[in-house]
Amino acid sequence: MPLDLTASSVDLTRQLCDIESVSGNETLLADEIERALAPLSHLEVIRDGDTIVARTGLGRDRRVVIAGHIDTVPLNGNLPTRFETIETDAPAQAPGEYLWGRGTVDMKAGVAVQLKLAAELVEPAIDVTWMWYDHEEVSAELNGLGRLARHRPALFAGDFAILGEPTNSIVEGGCNGNMRIEVRTFGLRSHSARAWIGDNAIHKAAPILDTLVGYTPREVEVEGLVYREGLNAVGISGGIAGNIIPDECMVHINYRFAPDRSAAEALEHLRELFGEYDITVVDEAEGARPGLDAPLAQEFLAAVGGEARPKYGWTDVARFSALGMPAVNYGPGDPLKAHADDERVPLAQIRDCEAGLRAWLTAARRN
Amino acid sequence: MPLDLTASSVDLTRQLCDIESVSGNETLLADEIERALAPLSHLEVIRDGDTIVARTGLGRDRRVVIAGHIDTVPLNGNLPTRFETIETDAPAQAPGEYLWGRGTVDMKAGVAVQLKLAAELVEPAIDVTWMWYDHEEVSAELNGLGRLARHRPALFAGDFAILGEPTNSIVEGGCNGNMRIEVRTFGLRSHSARAWIGDNAIHKAAPILDTLVGYTPREVEVEGLVYREGLNAVGISGGIAGNIIPDECMVHINYRFAPDRSAAEALEHLRELFGEYDITVVDEAEGARPGLDAPLAQEFLAAVGGEARPKYGWTDVARFSALGMPAVNYGPGDPLKAHADDERVPLAQIRDCEAGLRAWLTAARRN
Numbered sequence: 001m002p003l004d005l006t007a008s009s010v011d012l013t014r015q016l017c018d019i020e021s022v023s024g025n026e027t028l029l030a031d032e033i034e035r036a037l038a039p040l041s042h043l044e045v046i047r048d049g050d051t052i053v054a055r056t057g058l059g060r061d062r063r064v065v066i067a068g069h070i071d072t073v074p075l076n077g078n079l080p081t082r083f084e085t086i087e088t089d090a091p092a093q094a095p096g097e098y099l100w101g102r103g104t105v106d107m108k109a110g111v112a113v114q115l116k117l118a119a120e121l122v123e124p125a126i127d128v129t130w131m132w133y134d135h136e137e138v139s140a141e142l143n144g145l146g147r148l149a150r151h152r153p154a155l156f157a158g159d160f161a162i163l164g165e166p167t168n169s170i171v172e173g174g175c176n177g178n179m180r181i182e183v184r185t186f187g188l189r190s191h192s193a194r195a196w197i198g199d200n201a202i203h204k205a206a207p208i209l210d211t212l213v214g215y216t217p218r219e220v221e222v223e224g225l226v227y228r229e230g231l232n233a234v235g236i237s238g239g240i241a242g243n244i245i246p247d248e249c250m251v252h253i254n255y256r257f258a259p260d261r262s263a264a265e266a267l268e269h270l271r272e273l274f275g276e277y278d279i280t281v282v283d284e285a286e287g288a289r290p291g292l293d294a295p296l297a298q299e300f301l302a303a304v305g306g307e308a309r310p311k312y313g314w315t316d317v318a319r320f321s322a323l324g325m326p327a328v329n330y331g332p333g334d335p336l337k338a339h340a341d342d343e344r345v346p347l348a349q350i351r352d353c354e355a356g357l358r359a360w361l362t363a364a365r366r367n
Numbered sequence: 368m369p370l371d372l373t374a375s376s377v378d379l380t381r382q383l384c385d386i387e388s389v390s391g392n393e394t395l396l397a398d399e400i401e402r403a404l405a406p407l408s409h410l411e412v413i414r415d416g417d418t419i420v421a422r423t424g425l426g427r428d429r430r431v432v433i434a435g436h437i438d439t440v441p442l443n444g445n446l447p448t449r450f451e452t453i454e455t456d457a458p459a460q461a462p463g464e465y466l467w468g469r470g471t472v473d474m475k476a477g478v479a480v481q482l483k484l485a486a487e488l489v490e491p492a493i494d495v496t497w498m499w500y501d502h503e504e505v506s507a508e509l510n511g512l513g514r515l516a517r518h519r520p521a522l523f524a525g526d527f528a529i530l531g532e533p534t535n536s537i538v539e540g541g542c543n544g545n546m547r548i549e550v551r552t553f554g555l556r557s558h559s560a561r562a563w564i565g566d567n568a569i570h571k572a573a574p575i576l577d578t579l580v581g582y583t584p585r586e587v588e589v590e591g592l593v594y595r596e597g598l599n600a601v602g603i604s605g606g607i608a609g610n611i612i613p614d615e616c617m618v619h620i621n622y623r624f625a626p627d628r629s630a631a632e633a634l635e636h637l638r639e640l641f642g643e644y645d646i647t648v649v650d651e652a653e654g655a656r657p658g659l660d661a662p663l664a665q666e667f668l669a670a671v672g673g674e675a676r677p678k679y680g681w682t683d684v685a686r687f688s689a690l691g692m693p694a695v696n697y698g699p700g701d702p703l704k705a706h707a708d709d710e711r712v713p714l715a716q717i718r719d720c721e722a723g724l725r726a727w728l729t730a731a732r733r734n
Contacts, residue, residue, distance in 0.1 A: 195584075
C-alpha cells in the first residue's frame with residue numbers, strides 16, 4: 001500500500017515503521033517516499049542512492065534544512081508495530097498512549113512529522129530543504145547524509161538545520177564530540193607454568209583501568225548549555241590461551257567530549273591520561289556547538305516553546321555544524337528508548353513535534 | 368617405511384617426528400608402534416584406541432610404569448625434521464647438535480628412548496609397563512592415559528612411574544597443581560553518551576587486576592624441592608559495542624599452586640582474594656608431591672645421577688600420584704621449547720636420557 005501523507009503523523013509513523021528498513025535495506029522505503037512525493041508540485045524531488053531530498057523554491061531569503069534518517073537498527077521481534085496504553089507509571093515510562101516497535105523512536109516518528117509537513121505546507125514561511133537519508137545507524141563512511149554532501153554539496157545551502165532525532169520533542173542544541181581509542185599494553189609470552197619468564201600484558205593494563213575509575217568527567221557550559229562528558233572503557237580484550245602469559249592487552253576507550261573541545265584537543269587530553277601506552281584512534285567525530293544564538297534558532301525556540309537542552313549523544317547535527325550552519329535536534333521519542341527492544345514513542349510527543357514545527361514554519365517572519 | 372627400533376634413539380626420534388601425529392591424528396603412528404612391537408616376544412602388547420601398552424612379565428616383585436604421549440600440538444611449518452648445528456650461543460640456546468621440528472621436544476625424543484629400550488631390554492631388572500598414549504595436548508577428558516585408567520585400571524599397578532616429558536634429561540619431581548577460574552563483574556548497560564545511567568563492569572574489574580599486580584606468589588618447599596607458584600590473568604574480555612557501557616567483564620585467572628595445597632585449598636585461597644566477585648572454576652588439576660623418598664625413586668635418582676628439581680608445569684605425573692604411585696618427569700629437551708615454532712632437541716640430551724634410563728633398568732637391584 002502506498003504511503004498516505006495525508007494521514008495523521010501518528011498513523012504515518014506506523015506506516016513508515018511497518019516497512020522494515022534496517023540499515024542497508026532502505027530501498028523499498030525510499031521508493032515509497034519518492035513515489036508519495038512525486039505528485040507534489042511545490043517540491044523539487046532529488047534522489048541519491050536511498051536518500052530523498054525535497055525542496056521548496058519560494059524565493060524566501062532564508063532556508064532551513066530539516067533532515068531525518070530512514071534506517072533503523074536490526075529488529076528484535078519488535079515489528080510490526082502496535083499501539084499500547086500504559087496505565088500506571090512503569091519504571092521510566094510515563095502513562096499514556098504509545099506506538100511500540102522498531103524505529104518508532106529512532107526515528108520514524110520524526111520522519112513522519114517531516115513528511116506530513118513537507119506534503120502539506122505548500123507555502124512555508126521559510127524555504128525548506130527536506131532530507132531523508134539512509135545508513136545512519138552504521139559506520140560513518142556509509143552515512144547517506146555524508147554521501148549526499150560529497151555528491152551534491154549545493155543542496156546543503158541554508159541558514160539553519162533541524163535534525164529530527166528523538167529529544168522528547170524538546171530542542172536539544174549541538175552535541176558532544178565522540179572519540180574512540182584503543183590503548184594497548186605489551187608484554188612477553190610464556191607458558192603460565194613459568195610466568196616469571198614472561199611479562200603479563202593484562203596486568204600492565206591495571207593502571208589504565210585505575211585511571212578510568214579515578215577520572216571525574218567535566219561538565220562544561222557552552223553557549224548557555226551544560227554538556228556532560230564521559231570517559232569509559234567500552235571493551236577490553238587480551239589473552240591467547242588458558243596456559244599462556246599474554247603479550248598484549250587492549251582497552252577500548254570511548255571519550256564523549258563537550259563541544260568546547262575539538263577532536264584534536266580531545267585526543268591531546270587522552271594522550272595526557274594514557275600517553276605512556278600505545279594509542280590508536282579508531283573513531284573521531286567533532287562535537288557541535290549549540291549555535292542557539294543564531295536568529296533562526298532563536299525564532300525556532302520561541303515558536304516551539306520551552307528551553308533548549310544540550311544533546312549528549314553525537315548526532316548528524318555535527319555535519320551541519322561543520323558546514324557553519326547552526327543545527328539542533330528536535331524529534332519525538334525518548335532517546336533512552338532508541339535501539340531498545342521495547343522501543344516505543346508517546347503519541348503525544350509526535351503530535352507536539354508536529355505542532356511545534358508547523359507553528360514555526362507557518363508563523364515565522366515572512367520575507 | 369616401518370619404524371626401526373634398532374636404530375639409535377636419535378634416529379628413532381626423527382622417524383617418530385616425521386610421522387605427523389597432531390592430537391586426534393595419532394592412528395598412523397600408533398599403528399606403526401604396534402607393528403614394530405608385535406614381533407617382540409618379551410612384551411605383552413595391548414591397544415586401547417591409539418594408546419599402546421607393552422609390558423614385561425618377568426615376575427619381578429617391583430614394577431615401574433614408563434609413559435609418554437605420542438601426539439603433538441599443531442604444526443607451524445616445522446615438519447619434516449632436520450638436523451641443525453648451533454655454533455655459537457644463540458639466546459637461550461647452547462651450541463651443539465640439534466634435531467629441529469615439531470614433537471622433537473614434546474615429546475617424541477622421550478618416546479624414542481622408551482621404545483628403543485622397550486625393544487632392547489629383554490630382561491630388565493624391574494618389570495616395566497610401557498605406555499604410549501594419545502590426546503595429551505588437548506582437553507583432559509580426551510587424554511589417552513585417563514581413558515586407559517578408566518578402561519584398564521589393572522594396567523596401572525606399579526611401584527613407581529616415570530613420564531618422559533621434557534626436563535633437559537634431569538629428574539623433575541611431582542608437579543604444581545593447576546586451576547583456572549573466571550572472575551566476573553557485572554554492571555548495567557547504557558548508551559555511552561549517557562554513561563552515568565549505566566554502571567561500567569570493565570571499570571569494576573580494576574581491583575581484580577590490582578590484586579593480581581600486587582600479589583606475591585609463594586615459593587614452597589615440598590619434600591626437599593622448592594615449588595614456585597604463579598597467579599596470572601591469562602585472559603580478559605568485556606564490551607558489547609563502541610557506544611555501549613558494558614554490563615559484564617570477565618577476567619580469566621590461572622593459578623599454578625604448589626603440591627602442598629590441594630585443589631580445594633587452592634580454590635579457597637582464590638576465594639579469599641576474589642571472594643566479592645562471581646567465580647566460576649573452569650579447570651582444576653591436583654598437583655603431585657615429588658615422592659622422591661620412595662625407595663625406587665631414590666634408586667632411580669642415584670642411577671641417573673644429579674639432583675632432582677621441581678616440575679612447575681602440570682603433567683600426567685599427577686595421574687600416577689593420584690593413584691598413590693610416586694612419579695617423576697624425565698626426558699630430553701628444554702620444556703621452554705615445547706610448543707615453540709623453533710622446537711628443537713639437543714642430541715646429547717637424547718643420548719643422556721637413554722643412558723640414564725638404561726643404567727637404572729639394567730643395574731637396579733634384582734630381586
